[in-house]
Amino acid sequence: MENSKVLVVGGTGYIGRRIVRASLAHGHRTFILMRPEIGLNIDKLQLLLSFKAQGALLVEASMEDHRSLVAAVKQVDVVVSAISGRHFLLQIKLVEAIKEAGNIKLLKTTVTMKCRAAFLPSEFGIDPARMGHALEPGRITFDEKMEIRRAIEEASIPHTYVSANCFAAFFVPNLSQMRTLLPPKEKVHVYGDGNVKVIFMDEDDVATYTIKSIDDPRALNKTIYLRPPENILSQNELIAKWEKLSGEVLERIPIPSDEFLASMEEGTDITNQMAVGHFHHIFYEGCSTNFDIGEDGEEASLLYPEVRCTRMEDYMKRYL
Structure with missing residues (x-):
């Protein structure tokens, strides 16, 4: 054809x-x-x-x-x-x-x-x-x-x-941190237990x-x-890959689901509210893989x- x-x-x-x-x-x-x-x-x-x-x-x-x-x-x-x-x-x-x-x-x-x-x-x-x-x-x-x-x-x-x-540029080098597109330097926020699978x-x-x-x-x-299959990763696995590449060990700070959702109510920025909702569906619910x-x-x-x-x-x- x-x-x-x-x-x-x-x-x-x-x-x-x-x-x-x-x-x-x-x-x-x-x-x-x-x-x-x-x-x-x-x-x-x-x-x-x-x-x-x-x-x-x-x-x-x-x-x-x-x-x-x-x-x-x-x-x-x-x-x-x-x-x-x-x-x-x-x-x-x-x-x-x-x-x-x-x-x-x-x-x-x-x-x-x-x-x-x-x-x-x-x-x-x-x-x-x-x-x-x-x-x-x-x-x-x-x-x-x-x-x-x-x-x-x-x-x-x-x-x-x-x-x-999930487009890689928005979720991978920043280890899925919000409000940045660059790799974190010392600490990284982890959504829940960090083990939910996501597709990048x-x-x-x-x-x-x-x-x-x-x-x-x-x-x-x-x-x-x-x-x-090779790109179905948890946030913890993503962080581990970066730590291996960079030679740096990051402090992992877990964020419980209710605490993360509460951040949606902070201020009136609708873009932030939308992002919080999307991140919750992806990293807490596993909506891309469940x-x-x-x-x-x-x-x-x-x-x-x-x-x-x-x-x-x-x-x-x-x-x-």
């Missing part, structure tokens, strides 16, 4: 730029949605131009202009969204454009039987379908993702959801698995869970054993 024509929405963002690179590396004809306002951001504009030099095609369209979105979608087989969390609900406009364009929806009914996922919405974290119990105010991100899912499925648009769990993913690997899934019939209308993948999902490292995932000890080495 010939390679897909892929439209990346949010291609200058943190994960979006990696998806663009992965799409180009896998030989797909790669289109990037270029919003009019991008011309005012010199860094993002230069990034887009560098992608263009590598063979990507820039497609001018606006999330506020339905006709331009439809025209962009009509040029491709697959839409991959990497829209940031503040703008999740804008993807409703993408769903409407994909539905009207019609060409993507019909891919599964043509005589060529191209088994492609037509739309991969921006998720890439914890599976929102398993987070109906999530704490306020952080649950809004899961609720909005589920709203997008419902719109996709009600429109009968072929899709794949990618659950990538190199962001480039997330992009590779995402692009691998778009032409795979096994991923069609399913959730792809990124769970490489379930079995059912028939509606697939495990990426089993589907694509050829992908050599970055181990977290190797990811940490750049911080020495």
